[in-house]
Amino acid sequence: MDAFATEGRSCANEANPPRGAPLFKKGGIQGGFWCGALEQHMNTATDPKAFGKVAVLYGGWSAEREISLKSGATVLAALQRCDVDAYGIDAGTDVLQQLARGKYDRVFNILHGRGGEDGVIQGALEVLRLPYTGSGVLGSALTMNKRLTKVVWQQLGFPTPPYVVVNRDTDLGAIEEQLGFPVAVKPTREGSSIGISKVTRAEDLAEACELGFEHDDTLLAERWISGGEYTAGVLGDEALPLIRMETPRSFYDYQAKYLTDTTRYHCPCGLPADQERDIAALCWRAFEAVGASGWGRVDLILDERFRPWLLEVNTIPGMTDHSLVPKAAAAAGIDLETLVMRILATSLKEGAQS
Ligand SMILES: Nc1ncnc2c1ncn2[C@@H]1O[C@H](COP(=O)(O)OP(=O)(O)OP(=O)(O)O)[C@@H](O)[C@H]1O
Numbered sequence: 001m002d003a004f005a006t007e008g009r010s011c012a013n014e015a016n017p018p019r020g021a022p023l024f025k026k027g028g029i030q031g032g033f034w035c036g037a038l039e040q041h042m043n044t045a046t047d048p049k050a051f052g053k054v055a056v057l058y059g060g061w062s063a064e065r066e067i068s069l070k071s072g073a074t075v076l077a078a079l080q081r082c083d084v085d086a087y088g089i090d091a092g093t094d095v096l097q098q099l100a101r102g103k104y105d106r107v108f109n110i111l112h113g114r115g116g117e118d119g120v121i122q123g124a125l126e127v128l129r130l131p132y133t134g135s136g137v138l139g140s141a142l143t144m145n146k147r148l149t150k151v152v153w154q155q156l157g158f159p160t161p162p163y164v165v166v167n168r169d170t171d172l173g174a175i176e177e178q179l180g181f182p183v184a185v186k187p188t189r190e191g192s193s194i195g196i197s198k199v200t201r202a203e204d205l206a207e208a209c210e211l212g213f214e215h216d217d218t219l220l221a222e223r224w225i226s227g228g229e230y231t232a233g234v235l236g237d238e239a240l241p242l243i244r245m246e247t248p249r250s251f252y253d254y255q256a257k258y259l260t261d262t263t264r265y266h267c268p269c270g271l272p273a274d275q276e277r278d279i280a281a282l283c284w285r286a287f288e289a290v291g292a293s294g295w296g297r298v299d300l301i302l303d304e305r306f307r308p309w310l311l312e313v314n315t316i317p318g319m320t321d322h323s324l325v326p327k328a329a330a331a332a333g334i335d336l337e338t339l340v341m342r343i344l345a346t347s348l349k350e351g352a353q354s
Pocket residue numbers: 161184186190191192193194196222223224225226229251252253299301311312314
């Protein structure tokens with residue numbers, strides 16, 4: 001088991017909210033959208049049968065298939081424990097026929113990576129007029145592409161590390177010139193740290209790029225930010241408590257995410273409450289700015305001067321027993337069943353599919 005610190009906040013007050021209080025909520029804690037449309041839907045949907053027949057889409061064909069199978073099993077079991085009429089579908093090339101044949105009322109989409117998290121399946125579900133959880137076509141497509149996400153963030157003034165776009169014909173010398181070392185070399189459209197390397201010297205760049213090119217035609221070389229690694233879960237119009245991840249490995253790679261027991265997850269994250277709130281608010285706004293909605297996760301690093309640098313948005317983050325959103329939700333007093341029901345309710349939100 002990974003170590004997961006969930007010490008409660010010692011003293012609830014304005015600067016130190018009680019367990020269960022949202023860290024950030026659009027429109028403020030007292031009012032705002034959450035108290036409107038979605039909450040109404042939540043109330044009308046307290047009867048799990050009101051969701052109708054639900055298809056849980058998992059698996060798929062991306063490099064993150066194995067993780068999605070695990071996330072899917074977790075989600076399906078939790079929905080069924082809540083008496084939702086839910087069925088699992090391992091999404092293959094016949095996924096649309098399966099959905100049409102099964103006469104489903106809505107989809108809980110827990111496909112990670114390309115094909116499932118990038119607007120492709122979302123567009124197809126729109127054609128089928130099947131409501132689905134999470135972000136719509138635009139937010140899914142944009143955030144699957146780390147380069148375009150950063151372009152939008154930079155344009156809007158959100159802090160994200162400087163980078164160089166790397167194609168097969170890029171002069172690698174430009175990376176050292178523009179960024180120095182170390183850099184993160186990463187595929188533009190991948191997840192779970194697949195194909196990512198930390199490169200500390202020029203002679204290792206070509207090998208890191210070769211690894212990246214196994215996963216995508218375009219890579220990013222991004223300035224390496226040394227500091228603490230954090231993630232902000234988003235649920236509806238709320239930001240969940242931040243989690244700080246700590247690994248003895250050189251970064252939070254695939255091993256650290258899914259395979260080793262040496263990763264530590266700190267929640268509360270250890271930041272002063274007002275700073276945590278500011279960063280949660282920044283992450284929520286950065287999430288909304290790229291068209292994401294419903295639920296997800298924003299990953300960031302705080303440098304040595306505690307300045308935040310946004311790395312990326314995940315619109316369908318992991319739901320395995322190692323995953324971060326369930327941990328952050330638990331720290332906010334939201335158990336797995338409540339979490340999956342709230343995510344399912346995002347399929348009711350009008351305009352979620354825009
Ligand atoms: N610029 C950077 N500076 C420091 N560390 C970085 C940087 N970019 C990536 N990393 C490290 O690599 C990890 C994965 O990076 P990133 O979140 O961009 O990729 P991902 O594969 O999409 O991850 P996810 O599993 O969240 O989908 C980060 O959690 C961090 O440990």
